[in-house]
Amino acid sequence: GESVGLHLPTLSVQEGDNSIINCAYSNSASDYFIWYKQESGKGPQFIIDIRSNMDKRQGQRVTVLLNKTVKHLSLQIAATQPGDSAVYFCAEPGNMLTFGGGTRLMVKP
Amino acid sequence: DTAVSQTPKYLVTQMGNDKSIKCEQNLGHDTMYWYKQDSKKFLKIMFSYNNKELIINETVPNRFSPKSPDKAHLNLHINSLELGDSAVYFCASSQAGYRMNTEAFFGQGTRLTVV
Numbered sequence: 288g289e290s291v292g293l294h295l296p297t298l299s300v301q302e303g304d305n306s307i308i309n310c311a312y313s314n315s316a317s318d319y320f321i322w323y324k325q326e327s328g329k330g331p332q333f334i335i336d337i338r339s340n341m342d343k344r345q346g347q348r349v350t351v352l353l354n355k356t357v358k359h360l361s362l363q364i365a366a367t368q369p370g371d372s373a374v375y376f377c378a379e380p381g382n383m384l385t386f387g388g389g390t391r392l393m394v395k396p
Numbered sequence: 397d398t399a400v401s402q403t404p405k406y407l408v409t410q411m412g413n414d415k416s417i418k419c420e421q422n423l424g425h426d427t428m429y430w431y432k433q434d435s436k437k438f439l440k441i442m443f444s445y446n447n448k449e450l451i452i453n454e455t456v457p458n459r460f461s462p463k464s465p466d467k468a469h470l471n472l473h474i475n476s477l478e479l480g481d482s483a484v485y486f487c488a489s490s491q492a493g494y495r496m497n498t499e500a501f502f503g504q505g506t507r508l509t510v511v
Contacts, residue, residue: 330400330486330502331439370466374437384429384490384500386439 299393306367308390310360310377322351322362322378325389331376334362371396399423402487402503409477410511417472417506419487427451428470429500430462431486440485445470474508482510 300306312320318339323331335353337344339358344351350363360377372394377387402419409415421428429452430442444452448464459475474481484507490500 311416326447328504330488330504335498336500337424375441379491380498380500380502382413384441384488386431387438 293355296388297391297393299395300367301395302367304367306362306364306371306392307340308362308364308375308392310362310387312358312360312377312379312387314379315355315358317379317381319380320351320360321378322349322360323378325376327373331378331386334375340361340370360367364392365394367394369396400487400489400501400503401482402485402506404506405504406507406509408511411477411479413477414473414475415417415477415508416474417485419470419472419489419503419509421468421487421489423489423491423501424468425489425491425501426467427490427492428464428467429488430470430472431488431502433484433486433505435483443470443472445504452476477508477510479510484508 292348322334323332325331335349335351336347337353342353348365352361354390364371372392374391376389379385400421401440425448431439432442435440439508441454442456443462445464447467461473462470465472467509486505487503491498
């Protein structure tokens with residue numbers, strides 16, 4: 288099957304800075320994407336989703352951008368906090384809930 | 397009130413043994429999944445059940461056998477454990493099938509170590 292992948296395996300940011308985590312997907316028919324956050328010792332948890340009829344969706348301190356032309360997603364976290372330290376995955380529910388490879392976000396105090 | 401719970405959280409066992417991991421969800425979801433997460437955090441789907449029926453079986457050795465006694469439970473039995481089976485196994489559930497656009501809820505994981 289087609290895959291969802293991430294560009295950066297580890298991202299280190301200073302507390303208070305903004306973080307951007309990227310994801311590339313290859314299935315052009317995909318119409319729904321989810322970002323999950325996985326903290327150490329826990330299972331992935333839903334953060335935010337976006338449907339293909341949108342190019343931007345905002346939550347509390349998080350924004351997801353979707354560029355269908357280049358099949359790219361990004362997750363932006365504003366004013367990154369130590370509690371944001373985790374592994375972040377983009378996922379494609381319509382394709383056997385395929386997960387990308389994950390990006391580890393490390394927040395430096 | 398835990399939505400998706402799996403037991404045990406940690407499991408250490410010797411090669412060749414048979415073990416089971418249990419999963420229960422109290423969300424009333426129709427679909428349940430098992431995922432394997434390797435040491436590089438890559439999550440790979442193993443099985444998906446919808447209303448107690450198997451709908452996905454992704455190139456998993458037949459030593460792995462899922463069993464769904466009812467739609468709230470999906471257990472994973474593993475025979476003749478091998479070193480390469482060491483990983484974290486996650487159970488998850490979602491309202492609709494895997495091709496539907498709904499989020500999945502995950503358990504806390506079972507860290508299996510085969511020695």
